[in-house]
Amino acid sequence: xxxxxxxxxxxxxxxxxxxxxxxxxxxxxxxxxxxxxxxxxxxxxxxxxxxxxxxxxxxxxxxxxxxxxxxxxxxxxxxxxxxxxxxxxxxxxxxxxxxxxxxxxxxxxxxxxxxxxxxxxxxxxxxxxxxxxxxxxxxxxxxxxxxxxxxxxxxxxxxxxxxxxxxxxxxxxxxxxxxxxxxxxxxxxxxxxxxxxxxxxxxxxxxxxxxxxxxxxxxxxxxxxxxxxxxxxxxxxxxxxxxxxxxxxxxxxxxxxxxxxxxxxxxxxxxxxxxxxxxxxxxxxxxxxxxxxxxxxxxxxxxxxxxxxxxxxxxxxxxxxxxxxxxxxxxxxxxxxxxxxxxxxxxxxxxxxxxxxxxxxxxxxxxxxxxxxxxxxxxxxxxxxxxxxxxxxxxxxxxxxxxxxxxxxxxxxxxxxxxxxxxxxxxxxxxxxxxxxxxxxxxxxxxxxxxxxxxxxxxxxxxxxxxxxxxxxxxxxxxxxxxxxxxxxxxxxxxxxxxxxxxxxxxxxxxxxxxxx
Numbered sequence: 001x002x003x004x005x006x007x008x009x010x011x012x013x014x015x016x017x018x019x020x021x022x023x024x025x026x027x028x029x030x031x032x033x034x035x036x037x038x039x040x041x042x043x044x045x046x047x048x049x050x051x052x053x054x055x056x057x058x059x060x061x062x063x064x065x066x067x068x069x070x071x072x073x074x075x076x077x078x079x080x081x082x083x084x085x086x087x088x089x090x091x092x093x094x095x096x097x098x099x100x101x102x103x104x105x106x107x108x109x110x111x112x113x114x115x116x117x118x119x120x121x122x123x124x125x126x127x128x129x130x131x132x133x134x135x136x137x138x139x140x141x142x143x144x145x146x147x148x149x150x151x152x153x154x155x156x157x158x159x160x161x162x163x164x165x166x167x168x169x170x171x172x173x174x175x176x177x178x179x180x181x182x183x184x185x186x187x188x189x190x191x192x193x194x195x196x197x198x199x200x201x202x203x204x205x206x207x208x209x210x211x212x213x214x215x216x217x218x219x220x221x222x223x224x225x226x227x228x229x230x231x232x233x234x235x236x237x238x239x240x241x242x243x244x245x246x247x248x249x250x251x252x253x254x255x256x257x258x259x260x261x262x263x264x265x266x267x268x269x270x271x272x273x274x275x276x277x278x279x280x281x282x283x284x285x286x287x288x289x290x291x292x293x294x295x296x297x298x299x300x301x302x303x304x305x306x307x308x309x310x311x312x313x314x315x316x317x318x319x320x321x322x323x324x325x326x327x328x329x330x331x332x333x334x335x336x337x338x339x340x341x342x343x344x345x346x347x348x349x350x351x352x353x354x355x356x357x358x359x360x361x362x363x364x365x366x367x368x369x370x371x372x373x374x375x376x377x378x379x380x381x382x383x384x385x386x387x388x389x390x391x392x393x394x395x396x397x398x399x400x401x402x403x404x405x406x407x408x409x410x411x412x413x414x415x416x417x418x419x420x421x422x423x424x425x426x427x428x429x430x431x432x433x434x435x436x437x438x439x440x441x442x443x444x445x446x447x448x449x450x451x452x453x454x455x456x457x458x459x460x461x462x463x464x465x466x467x468x469x470x471x472x473x474x475x476x477x478x479x480x481x482x483x484x485x486x487x488x489x490x491x492x493x494x495x496x497x498x499x500x501x502x503x504x505x506x507x508x509x510x511x512x513x514x515x516x517x
Contacts, residue, residue, distance in 0.1 A: 064106050064122060066096040068285075068462070072108055072122065089122065094283035095262060095461065100139030102148040102160075109136035109150065111283060115264050119150075133167060134158055137261070140186040140195060149195055151183025153261070153388060157197055157207060170207060182261065182388060240513045242289055245436065248365050251304045253509050255291040256436045258384050262286065265382055266456055266491050271392055272413045273486030277454040277493060284379045286463040291511040292376060292384050295427035295438050296446065297357065300342035302333060302349065305357050308364070317348035318502040320482055325502075336503040338423035345427050345444045345506040351474045351498035354447045354507040361509070369512075376510040377465040378450040378493070381477045385440035385490045387433040392489045393441050394433040399485045403430055404442035410484025424481055441488040444506035445476040452495025473497055480504035 065073040070093025089108075091097070094115070097108040106122040109132070117136055118129040134152035147160040150167065158167040185198040197205045240246075242259035266281040267274045305311070317331035331337055333348040340347075349357075354375060362372035376384070391397045392413070393404075401408040401418030405425045408418030424443055432438045449465040451472035459466060473495035479488035482504045486492065496505070 062123075064099055064108075066099050066108070068096045069093070070095065070097070070110070072097055072099070074122070091120075095285045098136055098139050100148060102140060102146060105146075107139060107148055109139055111135060111262075113282070115281070115283065119148075130165075132158070133169070137182040138186045138197075140188060149186050151186050151197060153182040155182055155199065157183065157186070157195075240289070240291065243436075245294065246291070248361075251301055252361065252365075253293040253297060253301060254295065255509075255511055256294050257289055257291050257513065258435050260286050260289050261383070261388075263383055263386060263388075264390065265379055267392075267489065271489070271491070272397070273392070273489060273492075275492065278456075278491040280456055282456055282459070282461060284383065284461050284463055286380065286383055288513075288515075290380070290513055292380070292437065293508045293510070294432070294436055296345035296444055296506050296508050297354075298342060298427055299333070299340055299344050299346045302346040302357065303342075305360050306333075309356070309360055311353075311356065313353070313501075315499075315501070318500065320503065331503070332501075338503070340424060341426070343426045343428070344424045345439075347424065347444055347503050347506050348501045349447075349506060350501045351447045353501070357507075358509055367511075371512055371514045373509050373511050375447060375449045375507065377463060378448045378475045378477065379460070379463045379465075380510060381446065381448050381508075382490055383463070384435060384437055385433070385478065387435040387437070389434075389490075392491075394490065395431075399441070399488065404439070404485075404488055405429065405481045406442045406479060406488055407482060407484050410486075412485035415485070421481055440478055441490075442479050442483070443481055444478070444504055445480045445494065445502075446478045447505065447507040448475045448477055450475045452493070454495075476505060 062074060062076045065075075067073060070091045072089040072091070074087040074089060091108075091110055092113055093110050094113050095111070097110040100107045100109070105124075108120050108122055109117070110120075111117050117132040117134065119132050119136075120129050121127045132150065134150065134154065134156050136150050137153045138151035140149035147162070148167075149160070149170075150158040152158065157170040159170050160167050183197050183199055185196075187196045187198070188194075194206045197207055199205070240257045242257050244257045245254060246257075247254050262283055262285040264281050265284045267278040268281060269279070271278075306313075313332060316327050316329035317333075317336060318325050318327050319331050319337040320326075328337070331348060333346050336347045358373040358375065361367075362369070365372075367373065385394065387394050389395075393399055395403060397413055398415050399406075399412050400415065401420075405421055407420045409420050411417055427443070428438055429443075430439060433440060451466050451469050452475045453459070453466060474497075476494045476496055477492070479485075479492060487494070496502075
């Protein structure tokens with residue numbers, strides 16, 4: 001929110017799991033009235049893998065399928081290959097469970113609505129949930145010693161003790177640091193007699209023989225020959241692995257591929273500077289990798305669009321005079337009221353201008369709506385700004401003007417005052433976050449797709465935008481050079497008319513990526 005606009009407002013990876021059971025906290029098993037006639041198709045439709053086990057002392061099999069609403073479907077298949085009536089295991093889940101088979105048992109890891117990570121053994125019967133020491137992004141399938149291995153959203157790895165009741169963290173030191181992002185896969189590689197952890201950024205780590213105490217820690221080479229488990233979600237084209245940077249043309253925005261995953265969106269009630277429109281917190285799952293601009297769209301990039309389309313813009317731009325906002329007819333993206341060069345973020349652009357820019361990019365590049373450029377959704381924006389963190393800013397809960405461009409006359413969380421630059425700075429200024437994005441905090445506010453609503457009740461949890469209500473204010477994120485630091489927090493949000501142009505508002509683009517054929 002903006003201090004000088006009277007703060008108008010009128011949480012790697014994929015951690016998909018959910019928690020305390022519905023109905024007085026107990027798990028409820030229900031025999032459904034219809035059989036699961038095509039569980040493979042159904043699982044594919046929900047983009048989550050099937051775990052299948054042999055039923056003891058029979059030639060039957062049972063499959064478990066995690067659904068997006070927190071249910072797990074369990075269905076037995078008889079000797080003739082026919083499905084028996086399905087059962088549904090209900091959790092009060094914030095998203096689908098991660099399923100794993102270890103030691104002949106099926107486990108479900110999930111997170112409760114309040115963010116508490118849980119683990120349940122689904123066979124031979126549902127056990128009481130165990131609170132995990134880490135949020136789960138990956139579970140190992142088929143550990144030879146029967147113990148479960150868990151990858152955390154913070155890049156940590158946990159191994160079940162021999163008694164099966166607790167988990168200990170496995171040290172995974174890597175020369176020069178540790179895995180940069182959350183664990184995407186855990187796999188047992190028989191040729192190495194080792195568990196292999198694969199991070200979302202593509203780095204691979206051998207973490208030793210699961211049956212022994214010693215760890216043979218080594219980074220694996222990219223060409224190591226072994227197959228990964230299928231991603232529990234639609235896989236982007238192999239041309240676009242997480243972490244890849246690319247530009248589709250010389251003057252196009254530089255993009256970076258961010259992985260799928262989940263996070264808690266909004267701010268906790270105790271966060272300093274919190275506004276009421278930042279809650280209630282809820283877990284949002286981004287089920288598909290996508291690309292996002294590393295930088296805010298620059299003056300140079302926007303100028304090419306205007307020249308190519310002969311776009312005419314009238315109505316001036318709102319500028320800050322030092323004491324109030326004033327619409328000045330001679331101000332525009334070319335002259336916002338302060339000096340800029342070609343590598344500064346474009347300002348004095350409204351929501352319609354930003355959408356016209358991405359439409360032009362898609363036309364120029366011959367991209368369809370399914371694989372083209374667009375504005376980020378609000379959930380996507382906070383997801384990439386946080387980059388796996390839960391603090392007020394991606395680097396922590398304190399801020400200085402050496403880290404971001406804002407009005408340093410204001411302080412945050414008992415911090416110090418700093419510089420007030422009174423204008424934008426080049427887009428590559430300051431340090432990038434863990435996913436390679438610059439200036440998600442400060443410089444200019446960034447338009448996103450969503451209509452502004454002053455709370456998250458009934459907001460989507462799949463990363464999509466709120467249903468478009470047409471004539472609505474649109475959300476802005478990130479804060480600007482004109483704001484105090486509380487407006488730069490990852491959870492801070494603001495709504496403005498889509499036709500307004502202001503000297504501290506710009507935008508960043510996203511691109512939907514093609515899927516593997």
